[in-house]
Amino acid sequence: MREEDVSLSVEIGDLRLKNPVMPASGAFSDDMARIFDLDVLGAHVLKTITPQPRRGNPQPRLHETAAGMLNSIGIPSKGVKHFLAHTLPRYARYQAPLVVSISADTAAEFAALCEQVSVPGVSAIEANISCPNLEEDGRAFAMFPESTLKVMRRLREATELPLWAKLSPNTGDIAAVAQAAAAAGADALVVANTILGMAIDVETFRPRLGAVMGGLSGPAIKPIHVRMVYQCRRAVDIPIIGVGGISTAEDAAEYLLAGASAVQVGAASFIHPTTMPEIIAGLRAYMQRKGISRVEELIGRALA
Amino acid sequence: MREEDVSLSVEIGDLRLKNPVMPASGAFSDDMARIFDLDVLGAHVLKTITPQPRRGNPQPRLHETAAGMLNSIGIPSKGVKHFLAHTLPRYARYQAPLVVSISADTAAEFAALCEQVSVPGVSAIEANISCPNLEEDGRAFAMFPESTLKVMRRLREATELPLWAKLSPNTGDIAAVAQAAAAAGADALVVANTILGMAIDVETFRPRLGAVMGGLSGPAIKPIHVRMVYQCRRAVDIPIIGVGGISTAEDAAEYLLAGASAVQVGAASFIHPTTMPEIIAGLRAYMQRKGISRVEELIGRALA
Amino acid sequence: MTTYPIQEHPCTVLTNEMVAPQYRHLMLRAPGAALLAQPGQFFNLLCPPDDHTQPFFRRPMSLYRLEREKQRLHFLYKVVGRGTRALARMRPGDELNVLGPLGQGFSLHPNWKTLLLAARGVGVATLAPLAEAARDQGRQVIALCSARTRATLLAVDYLHALGAVVHTVTDDDGSASMPAVEAFLQGVIVEEKVDALFTCGSKRLLRLMQKLGRDYDLPGQAALEQQMACGFGVCHGCVRPFLRHGRVVDLRVCVEGPVFDLQEVMTL
Amino acid sequence: MTTYPIQEHPCTVLTNEMVAPQYRHLMLRAPGAALLAQPGQFFNLLCPPDDHTQPFFRRPMSLYRLEREKQRLHFLYKVVGRGTRALARMRPGDELNVLGPLGQGFSLHPNWKTLLLAARGVGVATLAPLAEAARDQGRQVIALCSARTRATLLAVDYLHALGAVVHTVTDDDGSASMPAVEAFLQGVIVEEKVDALFTCGSKRLLRLMQKLGRDYDLPGQAALEQQMACGFGVCHGCVRPFLRHGRVVDLRVCVEGPVFDLQEVMTL
Ligand SMILES: Cc1cc2nc3c(=O)[nH]c(=O)nc-3n(C[C@H](O)[C@H](O)[C@H](O)COP(=O)(O)OP(=O)(O)OC[C@H]3O[C@@H](n4cnc5c(N)ncnc54)[C@H](O)[C@@H]3O)c2cc1C
Ligand SMILES: Cc1cc2nc3c(=O)[nH]c(=O)nc-3n(C[C@H](O)[C@H](O)[C@H](O)COP(=O)(O)OP(=O)(O)OC[C@H]3O[C@@H](n4cnc5c(N)ncnc54)[C@H](O)[C@@H]3O)c2cc1C
Numbered sequence A, B: 001m002r003e004e005d006v007s008l009s010v011e012i013g014d015l016r017l018k019n020p021v022m023p024a025s026g027a028f029s030d031d032m033a034r035i036f037d038l039d040v041l042g043a044h045v046l047k048t049i050t051p052q053p054r055r056g057n058p059q060p061r062l063h064e065t066a067a068g069m070l071n072s073i074g075i076p077s078k079g080v081k082h083f084l085a086h087t088l089p090r091y092a093r094y095q096a097p098l099v100v101s102i103s104a105d106t107a108a109e110f111a112a113l114c115e116q117v118s119v120p121g122v123s124a125i126e127a128n129i130s131c132p133n134l135e136e137d138g139r140a141f142a143m144f145p146e147s148t149l150k151v152m153r154r155l156r157e158a159t160e161l162p163l164w165a166k167l168s169p170n171t172g173d174i175a176a177v178a179q180a181a182a183a184a185g186a187d188a189l190v191v192a193n194t195i196l197g198m199a200i201d202v203e204t205f206r207p208r209l210g211a212v213m214g215g216l217s218g219p220a221i222k223p224i225h226v227r228m229v230y231q232c233r234r235a236v237d238i239p240i241i242g243v244g245g246i247s248t249a250e251d252a253a254e255y256l257l258a259g260a261s262a263v264q265v266g267a268a269s270f271i272h273p274t275t276m277p278e279i280i281a282g283l284r285a286y287m288q289r290k291g292i293s294r295v296e297e298l299i300g301r302a303l304a
Numbered sequence C, D: 001m002t003t004y005p006i007q008e009h010p011c012t013v014l015t016n017e018m019v020a021p022q023y024r025h026l027m028l029r030a031p032g033a034a035l036l037a038q039p040g041q042f043f044n045l046l047c048p049p050d051d052h053t054q055p056f057f058r059r060p061m062s063l064y065r066l067e068r069e070k071q072r073l074h075f076l077y078k079v080v081g082r083g084t085r086a087l088a089r090m091r092p093g094d095e096l097n098v099l100g101p102l103g104q105g106f107s108l109h110p111n112w113k114t115l116l117l118a119a120r121g122v123g124v125a126t127l128a129p130l131a132e133a134a135r136d137q138g139r140q141v142i143a144l145c146s147a148r149t150r151a152t153l154l155a156v157d158y159l160h161a162l163g164a165v166v167h168t169v170t171d172d173d174g175s176a177s178m179p180a181v182e183a184f185l186q187g188v189i190v191e192e193k194v195d196a197l198f199t200c201g202s203k204r205l206l207r208l209m210q211k212l213g214r215d216y217d218l219p220g221q222a223a224l225e226q227q228m229a230c231g232f233g234v235c236h237g238c239v240r241p242f243l244r245h246g247r248v249v250d251l252r253v254c255v256e257g258p259v260f261d262l263q264e265v266m267t268l
């Protein structure tokens, strides 16, 4: 099979992406244009924004763990006004569809924000209903089907753009939460955000992070998130975007086989900033080797 | 501070252990007597047994992951009769308190088993209400406060021995489950079992484990389990035994600081089978260095 | 002071040379307790990181050869995945941690005078120390070495040096086909008055040896491979079913094996 | 074809020698694009595994010296934790992946003729390329190197060789006490007609330089350290507050820094 016979294009609802590889929210910005051509990506997903400006969490915000990292960045945000006036226009130069990630403390504020960012130049909205740092003890909308249903319904009413729900792994029943999001009209699921974790400095006896707890990501969590994608795939019919510990084309293929239609890359980009373009090239090579012409043929194949 | 001024002794309810280090269920047996003196351990915790003989899960049962492993051993068990007749007597030669781990599919069978193993030679019973392989899709009693309360009440009625509840990390609200177990009369909590995960072979498109999903353990999960111990410590007053990714004395100290009164070691023993005696020696050295005479002074210190 | 039979041994790489495409011979300087290993036993090797990531599990490898007086421990291995790939990059002077000796080795009944060894590929690594023991005990060894190609026939010279009669068969010239091998081994068994059969490295060869064992009423032993986490009996990861005393029983390859009675092994 | 300013560079260790207890000088053979780094910029180093485990994050290290024609990139570092411990074990010939160049370096106003550099400990690594640039541009450099002990004074000979006037102070003889250093620097500023202040490596020294900057109305720059995940602006892990245009603003040390206007830095 020749390279040009391979199609990496996938559909996320009505949105067609030229390939299934995009950044995870919080691990991307146009600062990366200094490292590679950002238009090679399937989409651009921005760091979550909030209605009002917020400063995020106190230092330290980072701690490295075995094959992963904890972060308690929180959601530093300049607020939606600054976003619309200054950030959004910067991305107009790119062809890649722009996905705006939003979050808010209440369903009402969330919906208002959703409406505000439903503007030309935005291709989809990713509702971060799962940030484990936002609410006390890591509680978030996406921990329970009920709160997921409630907030996603409000968001659905607030926008006509494709609406993605970013789920939390900090739940006992990801399939039920996925069903709630789908029932509320989400066009796709992003599975999943970071897992709530913590670390303690045995010299000082103090938590390693200023915010005490933070989100675990990186290769360490991949088996957990692959499992969740698989469970969601069995539970709902809408497309799933897999995220968690992806750093190679094989990792991406694993998520596709588990049922994801696309993947996002977070922590791996910090270590190797060209991880995403390398995954795109690697996926193409993998498909040539396996004699598979359309990447869509891989989606959910492990469930067969 | 001299070595002999350091006390490693801890109390788990009415049970005093000479040190806080014991094996995790499923990662120990007297086969290890060929490797070190098993009486150096704070306690002996055996692999979970079930009422009837069972064969466990199909091969493959193991898969290595980034800084961790997936297992789908399941609970191969020769049944309680064989246990009482053949296994239990083998441990009579050791001074270390013996902890018997039990599991069953229904609360009634669980309680009957609990009664059957409440015999001389057994110092405590660890109720494995959390094995993610046992029930479909990883569902287990310990996923919800209600089912935890129900089964733990039955177990409490079934034995006068110290009763430990082994919790599951596959829940959205570990603190609520911990409270349920405490309310039902558990003497201690073991936090926590493996996290449900999976992996897919991108060459064959098939799940890596015969049972499709399995439990993730090893250093990868430590930040998650430390967080859960910390959350449980804030939620309940009974002792907590921390388990998940411990491979050094510093890891053990981290769990103590997070609120654990003792720790269990699982996967690390597979790689370095003398991990437990080394942790005991390392804890003693750590305390000397920090000028702390009683290990109990460390417990929950990060919450201060 | 008690000394424990299973220990972690810090070893030093002496040589780690390619002996055939994809196959390497690793020679370590090892401490005394490691050198008590018996034929058929194995060690669990802590392979170094591969491209910055550490393989989580150890990798089981059969004892290939021991030189007690020279404190040398040998392994013969095939490079297949990340653990063995990382192993292949080790250089003389590097340190390697090996856990063992582990498992039950071969047991030789005093009456067995002539042993027939049939190995496929790197399975010969496991049988070689048996040939050495047989020589030391004045037994006769006939070895069949099977491989894909001439180039990947392993340890033939070494077996020769141990006084074994060595026959080689390969896929590339058709000599390793099962009917050919069966006919050949039948001849050997009858003509050489073989007393016991030993095999390692191939399921098809194992089935053939089982059949020959039944046909000629010969005892035998087979060394198995199964993925392992611990290697010393606690994790139950390596369990597989065996036919023992007429019943199917689940046994741990790491402790009850890796050497099993030939007819006990279930190959389905 | 576009070339991108930030790249991962595969480098080869040339030397990695101890220059003082706990301090090492690492010299790499580096590809051309890495050699475009400017004084005050840094690289993010992918340290090798330490005892079988790979540090997850890269480790930021300031450019210490560049030899463009010889394709050599230098770092001067202190061994403090697992990343630098693993780095310390690298041997000539080993490969090291460095990401960069990263961040905003120093900017020298054309009018500044005499620069005062004050470094504590390994902070001198960051200031040394500034001294080299100053020499190339015909500016005068006065450097104060502060350290715990005589033995841990770093790069003094190198600064000398670059034509800087070097003063050393240490804790062990009391010369590094803040009052003594303040008095000394006041004298230097007045007598040598210092035009700008630069500092790196110590919060107390930074505060002192800020005070001197205010007292003598001198401009200045400080290079900061903050834990980083990415090093190129996307993770917001390295953010800290600065006083800019009379307001507290959160800036990323990796992109807006690591070199900042001296008076903007908040040291609480
Ligand atoms: C008792 C015993 C003795 C052995 N002796 C030898 C020997 O002398 N020479 C030799 O070349 N090989 C031997 N093997 C096989 C050897 O262990 C594997 O080839 C090796 O583990 C592959 O590791 P990898 O990381 O390169 O492969 P990967 O496929 O990347 O390994 C992934 C996982 O599967 C396991 N695995 C893969 N193949 C096997 C296998 N065939 N058997 C058991 N586990 C496997 C690995 O240990 C690891 O846990 C033996 C196996 C056993 C159980
Ligand atoms: C822009 C910049 C330039 C630097 N230049 C130099 C230099 O030229 N020479 C030198 O010796 N050191 C320098 N440092 C500090 C150096 O990065 C740390 O000493 C190093 O990261 C410690 O890593 P470790 O694994 O040994 O320590 P650990 O304490 O085990 O590291 C744990 C984590 O904390 C981070 N960390 C620890 N100390 C620091 C620190 N002081 N600054 C930032 N992150 C830290 C590590 O990167 C890692 O993420 C610089 C730091 C920055 C931000």
Ligand SMILES: Cc1cc2nc3c(=O)[nH]c(=O)nc-3n(C[C@H](O)[C@H](O)[C@H](O)COP(=O)(O)O)c2cc1C
Pocket (backbone or CB within 6 Å): A024, A025, A026, A027, A047, A048, A071, A073, A074, A075, A101, A128, A131, A166, A192, A193, A194, A216, A217, A218, A219, A221, A243, A244, A245, A246, A264, A265, A266, A267, A268, D229, D235, D236
């Ligand atoms: C530093 C950092 C910041 C993050 N910020 C956000 C965020 O603002 N919004 C969000 O939905 N997810 C955020 N995430 C979560 C990632 O988008 C992703 O879900 C998670 O990191 C798992 O992917 P990974 O293992 O590839 O990092 C952040 C993750 C990291 C590491």
Ligand SMILES: Cc1cc2nc3c(=O)[nH]c(=O)nc-3n(C[C@H](O)[C@H](O)[C@H](O)COP(=O)(O)O)c2cc1C
Pocket (backbone or CB within 6 Å): B024, B025, B026, B027, B047, B048, B071, B073, B074, B075, B101, B128, B131, B166, B192, B193, B194, B216, B217, B218, B219, B221, B243, B244, B245, B246, B264, B265, B266, B267, B268, C229, C235, C236
């Ligand atoms: C191979 C294996 C088998 C296990 N079997 C059991 C079991 O039978 N019962 C149980 O309660 N937990 C079992 N566990 C879970 C461990 O007791 C422990 O909770 C978990 O592995 C986390 O600890 P670790 O990271 O130190 O391995 C098993 C874990 C492993 C790795």
Ligand code: FES
Pocket (backbone or CB within 6 Å): C227, C228, C229, C230, C231, C232, C233, C234, C235, C236, C237, C238, C239, C252, C253, C254, C255
């Ligand atoms: S490998 Fe653990 S029991 Fe055999």
Ligand code: FES
Pocket (backbone or CB within 6 Å): D227, D228, D229, D230, D231, D232, D233, D234, D235, D236, D237, D238, D239, D252, D253, D254, D255
């Ligand atoms: S280190 Fe990531 S933004 Fe600075």
